[in-house]
Amino acid sequence: xxxxxxxxxxxxxxxxxxxxxxxxxxxxxxxxxxxxxxxxxxxxxxxxxxxxxxxxxxxxxxxxxxxxxxxxxxxxxxxxx
Numbered sequence: 001x002x003x004x005x006x007x008x009x010x011x012x013x014x015x016x017x018x019x020x021x022x023x024x025x026x027x028x029x030x031x032x033x034x035x036x037x038x039x040x041x042x043x044x045x046x047x048x049x050x051x052x053x054x055x056x057x058x059x060x061x062x063x064x065x066x067x068x069x070x071x072x073x074x075x076x077x078x079x080x081x
Contacts, residue, residue: 019025
């Protein structure tokens with residue numbers, strides 16, 4: 001397994017060394033940089049954080065709906081389309 005991983009890593013490095021397009025390299029760098037942390041860690045923007053805060057307030061205030069009720073609501077909405 002380690003041998004396969006080492007070969008794959010070396011192959012990727014060789015391919016990267018042959019790339020001369022700066023924009024491509026910057027994009028590749030960002031891809032690697034964003035995925036090098038915890039695989040379950042997601043960076044949220046301000047709007048996403050605000051929406052999550054609103055959702056948490058709804059939960060604390062009991063503003064909830066069951067999945068069954070939501071499904072019924074969706075079906076009524078779809079009939080109105």
